[in-house]
Amino acid sequence: MGDRSEYDAIVALLADYAHLIDEDRLEEWVELFCDDCTYKILSRENVEAGYPLELMSCNSKGMLRDRVVSLREANLYNLHTDKHILGAVRVHGADDGVWSVQANFSLYQSTLDGSTDLFAVGTYRDKVVFDNGRPLFAEKIVINDTFAVARMLSTPI
Amino acid sequence: MGDRSEYDAIVALLADYAHLIDEDRLEEWVELFCDDCTYKILSRENVEAGYPLELMSCNSKGMLRDRVVSLREANLYNLHTDKHILGAVRVHGADDGVWSVQANFSLYQSTLDGSTDLFAVGTYRDKVVFDNGRPLFAEKIVINDTFAVARMLSTPI
Amino acid sequence: MGDRSEYDAIVALLADYAHLIDEDRLEEWVELFCDDCTYKILSRENVEAGYPLELMSCNSKGMLRDRVVSLREANLYNLHTDKHILGAVRVHGADDGVWSVQANFSLYQSTLDGSTDLFAVGTYRDKVVFDNGRPLFAEKIVINDTFAVARMLSTPI
Numbered sequence: 350m351g352d353r354s355e356y357d358a359i360v361a362l363l364a365d366y367a368h369l370i371d372e373d374r375l376e377e378w379v380e381l382f383c384d385d386c387t388y389k390i391l392s393r394e395n396v397e398a399g400y401p402l403e404l405m406s407c408n409s410k411g412m413l414r415d416r417v418v419s420l421r422e423a424n425l426y427n428l429h430t431d432k433h434i435l436g437a438v439r440v441h442g443a444d445d446g447v448w449s450v451q452a453n454f455s456l457y458q459s460t461l462d463g464s465t466d467l468f469a470v471g472t473y474r475d476k477v478v479f480d481n482g483r484p485l486f487a488e489k490i491v492i493n494d495t496f497a498v499a500r501m502l503s504t505p506i
Numbered sequence: 507m508g509d510r511s512e513y514d515a516i517v518a519l520l521a522d523y524a525h526l527i528d529e530d531r532l533e534e535w536v537e538l539f540c541d542d543c544t545y546k547i548l549s550r551e552n553v554e555a556g557y558p559l560e561l562m563s564c565n566s567k568g569m570l571r572d573r574v575v576s577l578r579e580a581n582l583y584n585l586h587t588d589k590h591i592l593g594a595v596r597v598h599g600a601d602d603g604v605w606s607v608q609a610n611f612s613l614y615q616s617t618l619d620g621s622t623d624l625f626a627v628g629t630y631r632d633k634v635v636f637d638n639g640r641p642l643f644a645e646k647i648v649i650n651d652t653f654a655v656a657r658m659l660s661t662p663i
Numbered sequence: 664m665g666d667r668s669e670y671d672a673i674v675a676l677l678a679d680y681a682h683l684i685d686e687d688r689l690e691e692w693v694e695l696f697c698d699d700c701t702y703k704i705l706s707r708e709n710v711e712a713g714y715p716l717e718l719m720s721c722n723s724k725g726m727l728r729d730r731v732v733s734l735r736e737a738n739l740y741n742l743h744t745d746k747h748i749l750g751a752v753r754v755h756g757a758d759d760g761v762w763s764v765q766a767n768f769s770l771y772q773s774t775l776d777g778s779t780d781l782f783a784v785g786t787y788r789d790k791v792v793f794d795n796g797r798p799l800f801a802e803k804i805v806i807n808d809t810f811a812v813a814r815m816l817s818t819p820i
Binding site: 497 | 667671674675678681682685744746747748749750752769771773776778779781
């Protein structure tokens with residue numbers, strides 16, 4: 350599991366990730382990533398079959414920032430609110446300063462009239478690095494068990 | 507994140523809170539609060555709009571205790587069982603001995619014939635203090651994303 | 664709560680348990696148990712009524728291994744994928760080297776076409792021992808709030 354203080358910092362990073370999306374603080378959410386990060390949303394089906402198809406893919410923090418700007422301009426993202434429930438975080442250890450991390454999530458969306466539905470369940474498979482003691486996502490791979498969802502592309506998961 | 511042992515104690519407090527409701531041990535649940543606590547259930551809609559409307563509000567441990575007595579007398583509370591899934595707990599730090607804490611939850615209710623439905627998702631925004639080393643809720647604010655729920659007022663969330 | 668490093672190891676054990684089922688790595692999952700373990704799936708209704716009826720019961724690691732072999736031969740288990748969300752883990756302390764542990768879970772199942780439904784919610788009540796520093800389940804009791812589920816017997820929960 351590695352060093353305890355790094356473990357705690359990694360868990361806090363994943364919790365921040367979820368809460369910043371839920372609170373629609375996407376500009377702050379971008380700051381959880383490295384400059385040269387990878388962010389992908391995949392379906393479990395495609396991962397297991399070895400297909401390269403990605404539901405969403407960004408290869409830098411700049412691309413993530415652009416996407417947030419697009420979401421703000423489209424102004425459609427806020428027709429629902431998100432709520433992530435993050436399961437136990439598994440820290441598999443570090444290799445040359447890069448930590449491998451995994452956690453399950455469930456994601457609910459509520460409409461403006463306050464009714465809630467399950468939107469997706471899946472697993473995060475992340476790489477985390479420390480920059481001056483601060484944890485950042487070098488890689489965030491979202492693997493959805495639930496992929497029969499039309500609106501999946503609009504916002505981060 | 508503050509001191510590790512205090513962090514652990516705060517996480518345990520939130521876990522106890524959820525399990526004592528789930529196990530219908532509400533008399534013990536009351537003992538997790540300070541004498542002069544605040545307990546409120548709000549909807550996210552009202553919080554964001556700045557409305558003061560509260561779905562439930564208690565301003566002291568005595569009021570919470572009275573509510574539990576009422577629930578016992580009404581004898582309606584046990585027509586379902588609750589199950590809380592507590593997400594990652596964020597401890598934002600302490601200010602003058604008062605810890606600010608946040609965590610998401612999902613809450614399921616099962617009927618007596620064993621069918622389960624999502625009841626609510628939301629966020630706890632809590633203030634925790636330590637009394638002789640024991641953590642207690644000075645403030646527990648439950649903010650529901652799901653507020654289109656008629657039976658919401660009957661039991662704590 | 665006991666010693667921190669043991670607490671961390673117990674939380675990691677419960678997380679491993681959930682992820683190994685979700686990833687269909689049941690042969691590795693069996694290795695999380697002691698040789699003379701107890702594994703039971705019960706319904707909350709029966710626990711509260713004191714009924715001995717068990718939805719599933721294994722009294723040794725050998726029985727668990729046999730069950731996994733049966734599942735592989737039946738080849739029906741993989742018509743869905745599981746996703747466990749593990750709530751906060753409560754470690755109640757150790758008695759003569761045996762740790763009492765409790766955690767809530769929600770379990771979702773996704774079909775091959777990527778639609779997801781809640782399958783069950785419940786509570787784990789576990790006994791954990793350490794063998795040469797490695798945590799193992801001496802007892803794993805799964806208590807389901809959701810018991811009106813026909814397919815419940817096929818795979819571990």
